[in-house]
Amino acid sequence: MMVKKNGLLAAGAIAVAASLALAGCSAGSDSSGATSDADSSTLTVWVDADRAAVLKDAAAAFTKESGVKVKLVQKDFAKIQEEFIAQVPTGKGPDITIAAHDWLGNFVSNGVVQPVELGDTAADYQQVAVTAMSYEGKTYGVPYSIENIALLRNTALAPTAPATFDDMVAAGTAAGTEFPYLVQIGPEADPYHLYPFQTSFGAPVFGTNADGSYNPDDLTVGNAGGEAFATWLAAEGAAGRMSVNLTGDIAKEKFYAGASPFLLTGPWNVPDAQAAGIDVSVDAVPSAGGQPAQPFVGVQGFMVSAKTKNAIAANEFLVNYIGSEDVQTALYEVGGRPPALTAAFEAASSDPITAGFGAVGATAVPMPNIPQMGKVWQFWGVTEAAIISNQGDPVQLWQKMTADIAAAIQ
Amino acid sequence: MMTTPGTGHDRAQIVAAKRQRQASRIAEAASAGIKVLLVKVLVLGIVDAISVYALFVLFAKQDWLVFALVLVVTVVVNWIYFRVKGLPAKYLTPGLIFLLIFQIFVVGYSGYIAFTNYGTGHNSTKDDAVSSLILSAQERVPDSPTYALTVLEQAGVYSFLVTDPDGDISVGNAETPLKTVTDAETDGSGQAVGLPGYTTLNFADIVSNQEAIAAVAVPLSDDPNDGSLRTPDGSAAYLYLSDLVYDEAAGTMTNTGTGVVYTEDPSQGSFVAADGSELQPGWKVEVGLANFAKAFGTDSIRGPLISVTLWTFAFAFLSVATTFALGLFLAIVFNDLRMRGRNVYRVVMILPYAFPAFLSALVWAGMLNPQFGFINQVLFGGAEIPWLTNEWLAKFSIIFVNLWLGFPYMFLVCTGALQSIPGELQEAATVDGAKPWQVFRLIKLPLLLVSVSPLLIASFAFNFNNFNLIYMLTNGGPRDVTAGVNVGATDILISMVYKVAFVGANRDYGLASAFSILIFVLVALVSIISFRQTKALEELN
Numbered sequence: 001m002m003v004k005k006n007g008l009l010a011a012g013a014i015a016v017a018a019s020l021a022l023a024g025c026s027a028g029s030d031s032s033g034a035t036s037d038a039d040s041s042t043l044t045v046w047v048d049a050d051r052a053a054v055l056k057d058a059a060a061a062f063t064k065e066s067g068v069k070v071k072l073v074q075k076d077f078a079k080i081q082e083e084f085i086a087q088v089p090t091g092k093g094p095d096i097t098i099a100a101h102d103w104l105g106n107f108v109s110n111g112v113v114q115p116v117e118l119g120d121t122a123a124d125y126q127q128v129a130v131t132a133m134s135y136e137g138k139t140y141g142v143p144y145s146i147e148n149i150a151l152l153r154n155t156a157l158a159p160t161a162p163a164t165f166d167d168m169v170a171a172g173t174a175a176g177t178e179f180p181y182l183v184q185i186g187p188e189a190d191p192y193h194l195y196p197f198q199t200s201f202g203a204p205v206f207g208t209n210a211d212g213s214y215n216p217d218d219l220t221v222g223n224a225g226g227e228a229f230a231t232w233l234a235a236e237g238a239a240g241r242m243s244v245n246l247t248g249d250i251a252k253e254k255f256y257a258g259a260s261p262f263l264l265t266g267p268w269n270v271p272d273a274q275a276a277g278i279d280v281s282v283d284a285v286p287s288a289g290g291q292p293a294q295p296f297v298g299v300q301g302f303m304v305s306a307k308t309k310n311a312i313a314a315n316e317f318l319v320n321y322i323g324s325e326d327v328q329t330a331l332y333e334v335g336g337r338p339p340a341l342t343a344a345f346e347a348a349s350s351d352p353i354t355a356g357f358g359a360v361g362a363t364a365v366p367m368p369n370i371p372q373m374g375k376v377w378q379f380w381g382v383t384e385a386a387i388i389s390n391q392g393d394p395v396q397l398w399q400k401m402t403a404d405i406a407a408a409i410q
Numbered sequence: 411m412m413t414t415p416g417t418g419h420d421r422a423q424i425v426a427a428k429r430q431r432q433a434s435r436i437a438e439a440a441s442a443g444i445k446v447l448l449v450k451v452l453v454l455g456i457v458d459a460i461s462v463y464a465l466f467v468l469f470a471k472q473d474w475l476v477f478a479l480v481l482v483v484t485v486v487v488n489w490i491y492f493r494v495k496g497l498p499a500k501y502l503t504p505g506l507i508f509l510l511i512f513q514i515f516v517v518g519y520s521g522y523i524a525f526t527n528y529g530t531g532h533n534s535t536k537d538d539a540v541s542s543l544i545l546s547a548q549e550r551v552p553d554s555p556t557y558a559l560t561v562l563e564q565a566g567v568y569s570f571l572v573t574d575p576d577g578d579i580s581v582g583n584a585e586t587p588l589k590t591v592t593d594a595e596t597d598g599s600g601q602a603v604g605l606p607g608y609t610t611l612n613f614a615d616i617v618s619n620q621e622a623i624a625a626v627a628v629p630l631s632d633d634p635n636d637g638s639l640r641t642p643d644g645s646a647a648y649l650y651l652s653d654l655v656y657d658e659a660a661g662t663m664t665n666t667g668t669g670v671v672y673t674e675d676p677s678q679g680s681f682v683a684a685d686g687s688e689l690q691p692g693w694k695v696e697v698g699l700a701n702f703a704k705a706f707g708t709d710s711i712r713g714p715l716i717s718v719t720l721w722t723f724a725f726a727f728l729s730v731a732t733t734f735a736l737g738l739f740l741a742i743v744f745n746d747l748r749m750r751g752r753n754v755y756r757v758v759m760i761l762p763y764a765f766p767a768f769l770s771a772l773v774w775a776g777m778l779n780p781q782f783g784f785i786n787q788v789l790f791g792g793a794e795i796p797w798l799t800n801e802w803l804a805k806f807s808i809i810f811v812n813l814w815l816g817f818p819y820m821f822l823v824c825t826g827a828l829q830s831i832p833g834e835l836q837e838a839a840t841v842d843g844a845k846p847w848q849v850f851r852l853i854k855l856p857l858l859l860v861s862v863s864p865l866l867i868a869s870f871a872f873n874f875n876n877f878n879l880i881y882m883l884t885n886g887g888p889r890d891v892t893a894g895v896n897v898g899a900t901d902i903l904i905s906m907v908y909k910v911a912f913v914g915a916n917r918d919y920g921l922a923s924a925f926s927i928l929i930f931v932l933v934a935l936v937s938i939i940s941f942r943q944t945k946a947l948e949e950l951n
Contacts, residue, residue: 041617067614082912089534109531111542111691117642119556138549187799187887244799245781306542312620315643316613371530374916378896382889389799397891 042069043313045302046084046097048077054330058321068313081106088112088305095308096318101132101299104140105371113140114306116315121323129340131212132299132366142318143301143340144331149193149266150295150360151283152273157261161281165197165288169241172261180241181262182255184248189384191377192367193264194233195296199365201229201289205376206368216372216409221380222402225289230387230398232288237388244385267336267357282356284363295360296367299340375408454491458484483507524923527697530916531690532679539680539693540656543663547654551637554649558601559641561616561623562608568619569608570628570639572647573601581605582628588639616644635666654689663689701924714897714906715925719932722902725808726873730866732813737820738858742850744821745828756825763818771882774811778883799888801899808900812879816869827861828854860944867940871933880905903929 047055052074059070073094075083081103087093089112099107107113115138122130122139129143151168153161157175162168172180183193191198198204202225207218220226236242246254255263256276263269264285273280285293302322304314321327328344338358339345349355367373383401387394461484468477487507490499526532557572562581569583571594579602582588594602604610616623627638630649637651653667661674663681672681672689680692706712740759744752762770777784778797786795797807831854839849880886886901886909896909903925911922 066617068617085533089538106530108546109690110533111539111546114542114545115548117550117646117648119642119646119648136546138546188885188889243781245779245794247779249776250779250782306545307538309621310617311624311642312644313617316645319643371916378913379891382887382891386891391891400892 041067041310041313042071043096043310043317044071044073044094045317046073046075046080046094048080048098049074050334051098051331054327054334055322057330058324058327062317062321066313066316068310068317070317084305085110085112088307091307093305093307095305095310095314096302097305099141099301099303101141101143101301102367102369102373104133104135104303104369105373107303108135108140109371112306113303114308114311115140116142116304116318118142118319118323121319124323124342125340126342126345126362128297128361128364128366129299129301132297132369133301134213135369137211137213141301141303142322143299144322144328145300145335145337146297146340146358146361147266147268147300147337148295148297148357148361148364149196149264149285150357151285152255152263152265152270153281153283154255154258154261155279155281157258161283162262162286165200165286168262168286175261177258177260179254179260181264182246182251182260183242183264184246184251185242185244185385185388186247187244187385189244189381189388190248191380191384192296194384196264196285196293197232197288198226198229199295200285200287200291200293201225201232202291203229204294204365205373205380206370214368214370214373216370219402219406219409221376221405222399225291226398226402227395228289230394233384233387234390234394237390242388244389267338267353270353271336280353282353282360284360292363295364297361297364298367300337301340372409376405379404379408450491454488457487520923520926523919524701524927525696525698526694526920527679527692527700528694528920528923529918532692532694534691534693536674536679536693539691540663542691543654543681543689544652544656547652548640548650549653551649551651554637557639557647557649559645559647560601560603561611561641561644562605563611563615564608568611568623568626570626570641570647571602571605571608571610572639582639584626584628587629587631613644620644697920701920704921705924705928710895714895714901718897718901718903718906721805721900722874725805725812725900725902726870726876728809729812729816729873729876730870732809733816733820733869734824734862734866736813736817737822738824740817740821741824741828745825759821760818762814763822767815768878768882770815771811771879774807774814775883778807798884801888801890804884804888804900808879808883811883812873812876815879816873819869823862823865824858827858830861831857863940863944867937867944870940871937874902874933874936875904875929876902877904877908881908903932 045055045059052072055070055072059072063069075098077098080097080099084093084097084099085106093112104113118125118130118139125143126146129146130139133139133141133143151161157177158171160171162171169180184190185194203221203223205219205221206214206216207220209215233242251263252265252269252272254260255265256273256278258278263273270280270282285295287293302318304311304318308314323341325341325344325347328339328341329347332339332344332348332354336354338354338361339348345358349358368376379401383397386392387397391397461480464480465477465484468474468480487503490496490503493499555575557570557574560571562569562571567583567585569581570588571579571581571591572588573579573596577600578590579592579594579596580588580590581594591602591605593606595604597603611619623641623644627640627650628647629638630636635651637649639647640650641647653665655664655666656662657664663672664670665672670683670685670687672683672687675682676695677697678688678692679695679697681689704711705715743749744756744759749755775798778786780786780794780796780799783797785797786793796803798804835853835857836849839853844852880900880902884898884900886898886905888900889896889898896913897906901909907922907925907929910925911917911919
């Protein structure tokens with residue numbers, strides 16, 4: 001009886017203590033007034049698991065030189081965008097976060113990031129990386145890697161790189177495999193992987209301004225090239241070469257099993273292909289419509305919170321440490337994506353796979369980071385899927401999609 | 411134990427022993443009382459210390475609402491535990507506090523969000539929006555030089571000592587524009603590093619005062635249109651121009667480049683120009699019933715909302731009906747003593763229930779792939795049946811997969827309920843000449859329903875919000891490409907809420923919360939009606 005009462009009392013007290021502590025914490029987080037003094041010489045950085053190990057050294061070097069502690073917080077990359085937008089306004093967010101460049105429009109319209117002044121070091125990065133990290137003329141991040149898709153070729157089945165799409169189909173047919181070429185599509189299609197074909201018909205989603213940024217008022221996707229692309233998609237679907245049943249997993253497995261000489265994919269699938277015993281080579285995406293086939297480039301980098309109390313330390317850390325060749329090379333070695341810093345990229349190009357993806361990336365276009373792009377995806381994929389599975393007149397479906405996007409952007 | 415009265419001697423002994431026991435019990439109680447009291451004082455002391463700390467923090471922040479709440483909770487908790495009486499309250503208090511924090515508050519807060527415009531572009535306070543707009547409006551003047559910077563301090567005022575690329579040295583602070591100086595100390599490369607009368611700050615000093623230094627803007631000249639020098643990193647300064655000017659008194663933002671005036675609109679939570687264009691970000695404001703008006707008043711939302719609601723009801727009802735029917739049938743079959751190897755079958759039956767449901771749904775999505783899936787390849791000889799891409803087949807597939815996932819639960823429940831029905835009832839009915847079907851329909855089923863129907867209602871409520879299955883199997887698809895909204899044929903209300911709140915660049919938490927309230931109302935209504943029916947069923951028996 002006594003024991004019970006004791007236990008009860010303790011449990012009750014713990015519960016109350018916990019609830020009050022919670023109340024205290026949540027109140028403390030409303031604005032960082034009470035805690036900022038203690039934190040002023042600690043930089044909190046959100047990173048994903050792969051990058052965390054590399055940044056440890058850079059952080060230690062920075063702490064040694066400047067006396068500013070760096071706290072690396074590991075996060076699931078896929079959840080960072082959501083959490084950053086939710087936490088920065090409460091004052092609980094980090095000073096710096098790792099980010100993909102196409103989150104930028106969303107970040108800026110939520111007011112959670114602030115511009116980063118690269119100063120004269122801007123010229124040391126690949127142009128496409130800096131353009132991607134810019135929004136409305138201001139640079140918001142320090143880029144560290146560039147990634148894009150290209151054509152993976154099984155050299156045992158196709159010894160030479162195809163110059164055009166027709167060449168690729170001919171080579172694939174001659175190889176006598178199950179599929180002439182493979183590109184992942186899936187039930188809601190995959191506009192990202194189909195984009196190089198679309199640009200080869202001269203139909204980018206948005207037109208660009210003079211400085212290379214996208215112009216949301218200039219929706220170019222529905223032009224004559226877009227209609228030609230839609231017609232072409234329907235023909236590929238009818239010929240059975242493209243199918244909404246070919247999901248990413250299936251396409252990958254078929255390629256590893258030697259069911260096709262070509263797979264349109266990114267560097268993330270190369271290690272598995274090599275592990276499956278395939279001798280791969282990286283080529284440019286062949287043009288289907290006559291114009292250059294430009295895939296999207298995704299740039300990853302680090303951005304600074306709009307509510308950081310450590311703006312100077314954060315800038316110093318990003319520009320002079322993340323932007324150093326050592327760190328960029330180290331980040332490349334764990335991620336396998338070509339570095340954004342030109343010097344580090346040139347060093348990494350001794351690897352033919354990296355050089356291959358890098359060469360395609362040099363001619364590619366940054367994925368639009370304007371928030372309007374978010375409205376495009378939801379119509380784009382399903383329309384392509386409908387066209388590929390011949391659910392209607394391709395040109396009509398395409399124009400319906402263009403009208404829907406235009407209405408959604410308004 | 412002993413009922414007969416003993417001898418006088420025995421009695422005296424018994425009385426003595428009784429007294430001794432009583433005495434020792436009192437002593438024990440007294441000492442334990444002190445122990446309990448000590449623990450009580452100690453633990454409550456810790457609790458009070460934490461809450462006093464919290465109260466100080468809240469007082470400093472002038473957060474009066476939370477301050478009052480913490481104060482009241484602390485006083486009440488102390489009163490409850492120092493009182494001698496009121497044992498139930500001592501048991502209930504911790505649970506009630508947790509209930510308040512983790513349930514009532516969360517539900518209340520979600521409900522509150524439904525009456526705000528919380529979402530993309532409106533996720534913080536007005537102060538945050540203003541400072542963010544001002545921050546992003548700062549733009550480095552194109553082709554302006556990089557100034558090498560040394561930060562100086564004099565009587566608590568920070569000054570910038572800058573060396574431009576030509577080697578000219580000037581100094582200035584937030585009040586006085588940049589002016590050229592000649593008496594600066596320079597280092598080997600010609601960069602100014604100090605000025606008589608000023609203290610030069612090193613990087614550690616800069617970092618410890620970085621908020622103040624990052625806020626310093628040194629005007630280039632008396633004309634504000636020339637821009638001002640700011641430093642992002644403490645070692646270089648750049649010339650910035652802001653194209654937005656905030657007038658707090660008037661509540662306006664003016665774009666100095668285009669001359670457009672954006673006026674604060676408290677009902678929208680943003681700065682709006684005369685032509686209707688808005689500055690992003692805005693801030694969170696209460697919008698009353700606007701989200702509900704949007705849900706029911708906008709054609710593009712109302713149409714899908716109605717069809718999704720209908721499908722949600724159909725899906726939840728059919729899921730419960732099919733799983734219950736199959737579960738009951740199997741329970742009856744395996745409850746028959748003539749069946750051999752029942753235990754083996756029963757274990758096999760439970761297997762689908764043992765796998766995580768979202769994983770099973772994902773596996774089924776692969777198996778139902780029209781071209782490469784197991785179902786079409788192996789069972790239908792390569793026929794390309796569009797299980798998940800045809801509107802009606804997708805609906806069928808969802809219900810079918812949910813049947814596979816859900817029948818073991820119903821099987822378990824029905825087996826238990828059947829075994830609790832006394833065998834005599836069946837015997838008596840058989841003796842009276844009832845056929846097996848009559849026995850089932852008139853005796854077993856009503857008795858079974860009494861115990862099972864609350865579970866059926868719970869199952870209905872669960873399937874009403876069965877997000878895992880929809881998300882993993884079809885993700886709400888197939889979409890009708892001509893519909894123009896991001897809602898597919900198999901979307902149920904909760905997956906639609908998910909798409910509104912978390913998919914795409916334009917998240918609308920306010921609208922999603924409004925939908926959640928609708929879902930709550932629907933589930934509550936269905937449950938209330940069903941429980942009424944169940945009660946009637948109980949009274950019948």
